[in-house]
Amino acid sequence: MENAQPEKGTSYxxxxxxxxxxxxxxxKIVLQKIQQERNRKIKIQLWIRYSLIMVSLLLVLLFVILSxxxxxxxxxxxxxxxxxxxxxxxxxxxxxxxxLLLGFKRLLDTRIRN
Amino acid sequence: MELFYIRQIIEGxxxxxxxxxxxxxxxxxxxxxxxxNNREDAEEIVQDAFVKAYRSLAKFRQxxxxxxxxxxxxxxxxxxxxxxxxxxxxxxxxxxxLPDNMIESVEAMYRGLSETEQRTLINTALDEMGREDRLLxxxxxxxxxxxxxxxxxxxxxxxxxxxxxxxxRKKMYGRLNKRLEPAIKETV
Numbered sequence: 001m002e003n004a005q006p007e008k009g010t011s012y013x014x015x016x017x018x019x020x021x022x023x024x025x026x027x028k029i030v031l032q033k034i035q036q037e038r039n040r041k042i043k044i045q046l047w048i049r050y051s052l053i054m055v056s057l058l059l060v061l062l063f064v065i066l067s068x069x070x071x072x073x074x075x076x077x078x079x080x081x082x083x084x085x086x087x088x089x090x091x092x093x094x095x096x097x098x099x100l101l102l103g104f105k106r107l108l109d110t111r112i113r114n
Numbered sequence: 115m116e117l118f119y120i121r122q123i124i125e126g127x128x129x130x131x132x133x134x135x136x137x138x139x140x141x142x143x144x145x146x147x148x149x150x151n152n153r154e155d156a157e158e159i160v161q162d163a164f165v166k167a168y169r170s171l172a173k174f175r176q177x178x179x180x181x182x183x184x185x186x187x188x189x190x191x192x193x194x195x196x197x198x199x200x201x202x203x204x205x206x207x208x209x210x211x212l213p214d215n216m217i218e219s220v221e222a223m224y225r226g227l228s229e230t231e232q233r234t235l236i237n238t239a240l241d242e243m244g245r246e247d248r249l250l251x252x253x254x255x256x257x258x259x260x261x262x263x264x265x266x267x268x269x270x271x272x273x274x275x276x277x278x279x280x281x282x283r284k285k286m287y288g289r290l291n292k293r294l295e296p297a298i299k300e301t302v
Contacts, residue, residue: 015256034131
């Protein structure tokens with residue numbers, strides 16, 4: 001915003017003290033910093049959003065496990081018991097959702113990184 | 115137009131931000147420089163001020179001009195910077211104020227100088243003055259901010275601003291007179 005030179009008075013005297021930022025790349029630097037700031041903000045928002053999703057999924061998983069009456073002690077009994085139905089139950093109710101959860105987390109991590 | 119740009123930026127379109135940088139960078143730089151008296155520091159402060167302005171843009175209440183709000187950020191950042199760097203700078207050199215009746219003759223002498231001489235003289239005079247005086251003179255006479263805007267930028271009361279400006283102006287003329295007097299004597 002360039003002002004015309006005043007004709008007299010203090011403004012006239014001070015006109016020559018006008019300073020200019022003679023750096024052609026200044027706007028670019030500021031914009032780069034703002035872009036970084038923006039990316040940081042977006043990342044934080046994504047992390048918050050995804051953390052909430054992960055917590056919700058974990059709660060759902062916990063609910064499924066608790067409501068299906070699976071005895072977590074089955075892990076140890078598996079070693080001695082070859083009952084495939086029990087193994088199926090454990091896989092269906094516990095391991096499969098866990099794998100899905102881990103896969104989903106990996107997907108989200110990749111998206112945040114990009 | 116500025117309000118429209120601000121809304122766009124808040125909504126995520128930062129392509130309008132360079133408009134604000136280009137429009138206000140020199141004035142912001144002048145303010146930062148008059149407080150810090152250091153080019154590099156002033157440049158860094160202006161960069162940080164724009165980033166901070168972007169970060170807080172949603173909080174901008176629009177009851178003042180964007181420039182006023184931005185300059186307040188610049189002043190705060192500059193004051194923080196000098197407080198951090200400053201060891202213990204002695205109070206400003208005592209500068210005598212010039213009586214009103216001599217102001218015109220100083221102005222006449224000043225007019226007789228070349229533009230380069232004028233620039234050197236006024237910048238030296240300002241450098242020798244206190245930082246608050248320099249800042250107020252820059253805001254009022256150079257950036258053409260109103261007393262109310264200066265109040266928002268510096269948090270000094272309007273009455274105090276008027277009084278300080280009056281004294282700063284006289285001090286500036288006193289400083290100029292001191293530097294111009296020997297030159298005048300030489301030519302006589």
